[in-house]
């Protein structure tokens with residue numbers, strides 16, 4: 397019998413890449429999405445593929461999926477700072493109620509459950525780089541609290557289902573990831589800089605640009621997640637690219653790549669914007685034998701064409 401997987405958030409940036417990967421592994425895949433921040437265009441190429449089904453549903457409501465399920469990958473959530481600040485209640489609900497529903501379904505089906513968690517669990521970190529053993533520095537009542545606390549709750553809930561119900565669970569802490577299918581206007585730094593650079597508009601650096609991030613190409617991330625799903629590691633694992641740079645350096649890189657005509661302008665730093673972020677991936681290296689293979693220059697090259705096309709299209713969402 398073919399293995400069957402449910403991907404919540406299956407029409408999102410990461411969810412859609414994941415669906416594609418699971419299909420390539422010979423699984424049947426059900427993508428579930430309420431299309432709040434997901435987009436059917438991301439999975440347009442999967443319709444008509446054998447073994448692929450799409451269900452438009454909100455995972456915070458009762459979920460019914462007929463037939464067996466072997467894997468549930470819970471990727472539904474707004475995930476960019478702009479999105480989750482625009483959708484604070486939905487973000488809290490999908491991380492809490494949605495995770496509970498997805499776990500309940502996994503228990504019912506005897507499926508292995510993988511939670512998409514985040515480096516935001518570390519908040520504005522006081523330990524650098526961040527190992528999985530770090531408990532974080534999160535402001536629960538700040539604008540990022542809705543995402544950070546929802547994901548921290550989701551991790552706690554996942555571990556409770558493991559401990560109390562004996563469910564097989566995996567938790568991936570995802571660091572900044574980029575690649576084709578990111579929304580042009582999701583507010584994240586890469587789509588912002590790419591579209592500004594391609595249009596010859598000023599690149600908007602928040603703060604003085606000295607804050608750091610470490611960007612992982614989407615194919616590398618999906619490989620790490622797939623390995624984690626197939627492993628027997630129950631504790632959280634960081635997946636990300638440890639090569640760190642400042643946002644100002646990043647702006648200069650994207651500017652050069654997109655034609656070099658844009659100036660760089662400085663805007664106020666958003667509240668609680670983490671000053672540093674870099675994954676410690678020792679555990680992923682050891683337990684999964686995984687590390688990223690695509691460096692930033694190559695990954696940006698591979699993402700540029702997608703954004704070129706996007707910039708030419710009329711963006712359907714404000």
Ligand code: UDP
Nearest residue numbers: 477583584585586588600601602607643669
């Ligand atoms: N950022 C920026 N200009 C933008 C968008 C974001 O300088 O137009 C900065 C933002 O303040 C943060 C970093 O880029 O320090 C990464 O932001 P993003 O929204 O991509 O995700 P985060 O890592 O903060 O979750």
